Amino acid sequence: MDRLLGQAVPLVKLTRVTTAFGVVGNVWFVILWSRAIEGDAIRAVHPDAPILALPLPLLLLASAVGSVALFAYGAALNDVLDLKRDRTISPDRPLPSGGVSVDASVAVVTIALLIAVLGASVFGTSAVILTCLVAAALLIFNAAGRFVPGFGLVLLGLIYAGHMLAPHVGLRFLWPVWLVMTHALAVACAAHTLGRKVPRLTRRGWVAGVAGWALWSGVLLWLGASRVESGAMGWPARVPISAAVWIAALAALFVLVAWRKTRLLGPGTRAADKVWRYGSLWLTLYAAAWLFAIGHAGGGLVLLALASAGFVGMTLLREAYSLVDQPLGFRR
Numbered sequence: 001m002d003r004l005l006g007q008a009v010p011l012v013k014l015t016r017v018t019t020a021f022g023v024v025g026n027v028w029f030v031i032l033w034s035r036a037i038e039g040d041a042i043r044a045v046h047p048d049a050p051i052l053a054l055p056l057p058l059l060l061l062a063s064a065v066g067s068v069a070l071f072a073y074g075a076a077l078n079d080v081l082d083l084k085r086d087r088t089i090s091p092d093r094p095l096p097s098g099g100v101s102v103d104a105s106v107a108v109v110t111i112a113l114l115i116a117v118l119g120a121s122v123f124g125t126s127a128v129i130l131t132c133l134v135a136a137a138l139l140i141f142n143a144a145g146r147f148v149p150g151f152g153l154v155l156l157g158l159i160y161a162g163h164m165l166a167p168h169v170g171l172r173f174l175w176p177v178w179l180v181m182t183h184a185l186a187v188a189c190a191a192h193t194l195g196r197k198v199p200r201l202t203r204r205g206w207v208a209g210v211a212g213w214a215l216w217s218g219v220l221l222w223l224g225a226s227r228v229e230s231g232a233m234g235w236p237a238r239v240p241i242s243a244a245v246w247i248a249a250l251a252a253l254f255v256l257v258a259w260r261k262t263r264l265l266g267p268g269t270r271a272a273d274k275v276w277r278y279g280s281l282w283l284t285l286y287a288a289a290w291l292f293a294i295g296h297a298g299g300g301l302v303l304l305a306l307a308s309a310g311f312v313g314m315t316l317l318r319e320a321y322s323l324v325d326q327p328l329g330f331r332r
Contacts, residue, residue: 010099016075019277020068021310025284025303026164026180027063031056032291032299033176034168037238041172050123051168059122063167066119070131070163073112074138080105081142120166127166134163149192149201150208157185158216160283173236174224176290178217179247180283183254185213187279194262195272243293250289254282281310 034042034051042049051059079086079095080102087096094100100108113135120131137159145152161181165171189209193201201209224234231237258275265271288303 010094010097013094013099017068017072018310018314019280020071021306021313022280022283023067023071023160023163024064025287025306026160027067027167028060028303028306029176029287029290029299030164030167030171031059031063032296032302033173034171036291036296036299037236037294038168038172042168042170045170054122059167062119062122064119066116066122066131066166067163069112069115069119070134070138073109073116073135074142074159076105076108076112077138078142080109123167126169130162130166130169134159134166137162147199148205149199150205151212153185153188153192153209154212154216156188157181157213160184161216161220170227172224172227173239174220174227174234176286178220178224179286181216181220182213183251183279183283183286185209187276190258191272191276191279194267194275195269196267197272239294243290246289246293247286250282250285254279277314281307281314284310 031051035056039052042052079093083095083102086093091097095102095105116131116135117128120127137155141152141155141159145155158181161177161184164177164180171177189201191197221234226234228234228236231239235241257278261274261278262271265274284303284307288300288307291297291303292300
């Protein structure tokens, strides 16, 4: 058992799958929302659209596997490209510590990308193309974008938003996509600042980040307004305005949780890691709130169950990390 844990934990650390629940929640939301709310509109244009024609369990399984694989691809790619740097500043990471070999890491990157594309193929050609574009964006982010924070952090928000649309590129209600982009960008900025990552976010970087966020916010909301026939500013008439109140309350609660964690731990890597993990998990809570707001209790409960599984999984894996790093023994 100890040997199995010793082999599995480095791979889990390499792929960081404990924070992948948020991206799974994003695509599950789009699937559930599209089937419950936009089914007639989709059927009028594409009568045989996979998102409507295929069984829901198959869609949820394929999107979950594909999302986790794409997340693992990005995380493992980060470590492969950062090997030389990590040997100096993060020698405990799986690659520089010898927990995972370079050949195994490259294999993980390749296999994860193939699985991500295979999972997207269930939803059709447009999903495959968008998944490949997101994979390319992840390559750009890991190779260059994160070294220019004003550009890279905005790109990361767009990666989250773009991946969310893979199951249904023609989604009409784009406010949830804008929320995911904004939340991912804000959490990434907070983690970058708290973790004192280099290069630091300068005043010019902040200006560039805010400008990039404003530009893409305008593009998303304009696109949403052009797709929604009844409603103002891309907000469908059948979605109650109270949904915005619940979303705002959840966002405020996250700020409170992040502030409390930061206050307890102080600025540093641990605080940044906590904010990133909770921020990733929070995406699933937003998705559940949108579905509850329109009365789709079944979908909301599914996403709440996913969020609970994410929290339990994070806790169990943290304990597994501790057992591997500091094995239990008998005292004499």
